[in-house]
Amino acid sequence: MDLSSIDLRAIGAWFHGLLISSGMSQTGIHVIEALVGALLLLIFGLTLVIFLIWLERKLAGRIQDRLGPNRVGPYGLLQTVADALKLLTKEDVTPLDADRVPYNLAPGLAVFHVIMALAVIPFSNRVIGADINVGVLYLMAVGAIGSMAALMAGWASNNKYALIGGFRVVAQLLSYEIPLVLAMIIPVMVSGTMRMNGLAVAQGSIFGFGWFVWTLPLAFLIFFVASLAEGERAPFDLLEAESEIVAGYNIEYSGMKFAWFFLAFFMNSWVLAAIGTTIFFGGWQGPFVDQLPALGVIYFLGKTMILFFVQAWVRATFPRLRIDQMMSFCWKFLVPMALVLFAAVAIILKLNLPQPLEAITLLVANVAILLTGVTLLGRTQRKALYAPKRAFTPTIPRL
Amino acid sequence: MLQQVIFILMAIFTLGMALGTVTARNLFHAALFLVGTFAGVAVLYVLLEAEFLAVSQVVVYIGAIATLIIFAIMLSRSMMGKEAGAMNKQWLFAAGGSALLFIVLAMLLSKVPFATQVAPVPPDTIEQIGSSFVGVYVIPFEVASVLLLVALIGAIMLARERHG
Amino acid sequence: MLQQYGLIGMLALIALAFPFVVVGFTWLIRPKRPDPIKNSTYECGLETIGETWVQFRAQYYLFALIFVVFDIEAMFLFPFAVAFKQLGLFAVIEALLFVAMLAMGLIYAWRKQALEWQ
Numbered sequence: 019m020d021l022s023s024i025d026l027r028a029i030g031a032w033f034h035g036l037l038i039s040s041g042m043s044q045t046g047i048h049v050i051e052a053l054v055g056a057l058l059l060l061i062f063g064l065t066l067v068i069f070l071i072w073l074e075r076k077l078a079g080r081i082q083d084r085l086g087p088n089r090v091g092p093y094g095l096l097q098t099v100a101d102a103l104k105l106l107t108k109e110d111v112t113p114l115d116a117d118r119v120p121y122n123l124a125p126g127l128a129v130f131h132v133i134m135a136l137a138v139i140p141f142s143n144r145v146i147g148a149d150i151n152v153g154v155l156y157l158m159a160v161g162a163i164g165s166m167a168a169l170m171a172g173w174a175s176n177n178k179y180a181l182i183g184g185f186r187v188v189a190q191l192l193s194y195e196i197p198l199v200l201a202m203i204i205p206v207m208v209s210g211t212m213r214m215n216g217l218a219v220a221q222g223s224i225f226g227f228g229w230f231v232w233t234l235p236l237a238f239l240i241f242f243v244a245s246l247a248e249g250e251r252a253p254f255d256l257l258e259a260e261s262e263i264v265a266g267y268n269i270e271y272s273g274m275k276f277a278w279f280f281l282a283f284f285m286n287s288w289v290l291a292a293i294g295t296t297i298f299f300g301g302w303q304g305p306f307v308d309q310l311p312a313l314g315v316i317y318f319l320g321k322t323m324i325l326f327f328v329q330a331w332v333r334a335t336f337p338r339l340r341i342d343q344m345m346s347f348c349w350k351f352l353v354p355m356a357l358v359l360f361a362a363v364a365i366i367l368k369l370n371l372p373q374p375l376e377a378i379t380l381l382v383a384n385v386a387i388l389l390t391g392v393t394l395l396g397r398t399q400r401k402a403l404y405a406p407k408r409a410f411t412p413t414i415p416r417l
Numbered sequence: 418m419l420q421q422v423i424f425i426l427m428a429i430f431t432l433g434m435a436l437g438t439v440t441a442r443n444l445f446h447a448a449l450f451l452v453g454t455f456a457g458v459a460v461l462y463v464l465l466e467a468e469f470l471a472v473s474q475v476v477v478y479i480g481a482i483a484t485l486i487i488f489a490i491m492l493s494r495s496m497m498g499k500e501a502g503a504m505n506k507q508w509l510f511a512a513g514g515s516a517l518l519f520i521v522l523a524m525l526l527s528k529v530p531f532a533t534q535v536a537p538v539p540p541d542t543i544e545q546i547g548s549s550f551v552g553v554y555v556i557p558f559e560v561a562s563v564l565l566l567v568a569l570i571g572a573i574m575l576a577r578e579r580h581g
Numbered sequence: 582m583l584q585q586y587g588l589i590g591m592l593a594l595i596a597l598a599f600p601f602v603v604v605g606f607t608w609l610i611r612p613k614r615p616d617p618i619k620n621s622t623y624e625c626g627l628e629t630i631g632e633t634w635v636q637f638r639a640q641y642y643l644f645a646l647i648f649v650v651f652d653i654e655a656m657f658l659f660p661f662a663v664a665f666k667q668l669g670l671f672a673v674i675e676a677l678l679f680v681a682m683l684a685m686g687l688i689y690a691w692r693k694q695a696l697e698w699q
Contacts, residue, residue, distance in 0.1 A: 107612075207662035
């Protein structure tokens, strides 16, 4: 069999031809194609989440010297399916004091925002829902809907824990959106496009040397840390904080509505990993991808899985931050570093250096800024540590 | 054809949400209706092929401004939970002001020469916006940064006053 | 161009409807046994005291305000970043001035201890 004939484009072209031959109007064809594309993305997302939940539980289990799910199906693979079926049949308790309409709307919006994000993710050169001009900004816009959903859930549950959780979500998601976005602007500046696929194409030189993670490692680090916070993951999971506020904004939700928040959480993590892959790890780029476009999908999913694995690893390993630490880490460390990096990259790119020299200068600047930042952070922290202790006043972090 | 249908549906949706914003008794609900209005306007921008405006609308208005409004509602104790009346003592002035604004807007709209021909939207609008920020419109661009700085300083001053 | 948004619009419709359809479906098969205790606000078994919607700290509002400023800054910087390749050195300096102005705001907030979570 000729492997190079496996081209996902061919399937699309075949389907397009089929629709034309059925004698439909132009608008009708567009509508049906959009419908099929949207359904494919939805099905992909749901199947993916079933796998991701299993993967994360298994990984956390192994990392913490447990077995993880191992009863239902081979290696416990069907555990999530069983859980989903169970949640489908569970009673749905709505607290009497809840603000009904926003309460019921919130889980739907949470799912809505993660599924919408799938639309601009380039799985391969041509396998992308919609390669729009404003791809990166679109993801930001979709994320804004997510924090709105959390705020609605927190408010409408009429529960103190939920409200505190909702507030923490918004404080955290809003704060970490700034370093996340600033870190995403830098690759946009280097490649000169906001299209998600354009960003992947721009990193296309051989054997991964063109990936932005090599020339802009600091931008990737800022992005990754901020994406942990945006994904509500440990060490930034204080908006769920089981031991303090029980479960955060989704405490009053049960049955399928809780399942939607759960699904949104896992899919959001994956989407953030996918964005990281696209922007910093060359997306679908890899060896022989020009000869065999279908390989791109495999590369893309593989790289995304590795990033997702690192996220899960961090989650299973690190303890939770306190809210004041979380906020100062963002505003006093990540944001200033991102701003300095932005300025440095802008200036270096305008020096018009020849190619290998430019990449090396970028790398050196990144490392230098990172080292300076870490040194300053270490110095101030040490100063705070050895500062003369005042009389003991219990510092209960206020809500 | 399809575009017109979507436009009409979205316009009705936006107007309905706007109506909800001003008539909702619960302030939190009013804020959520406002979010719906913003979303509707964003879709209208997409129909005009102004993608950058559409995403800015969502990012800035839904992501930032609406959140700020909800925070403000939650900060002011007197406004929360209770059903606020739609009428108060100032209704007469408010009605007068709104009527005046409506007249001004209506007059402006009747004077504006609306394009009846659809011009093709250039494909690289974002690049054009970007280069005009630092080109033709550099003064407003820099003034915007000063404005943002002033807003930041003002916010900090106000918040400090609350603490002290 | 609008064709691209056709898929997004369709996805929006489906993604908006789907969760509610599934919740509606579970309504058919799930048990429904409400109970005043079960439906009361969950607070680890204690009865809830006072209202939930109490006044919140001004700190949250302050951070939201700082966020708004930086969010708008980012919105301005994105088109600049896209056009970056065609811009001259002077234009880049103008944009850096824009960033510096906001960095000053951040420094001001820092010095005034507005970034402190008390």
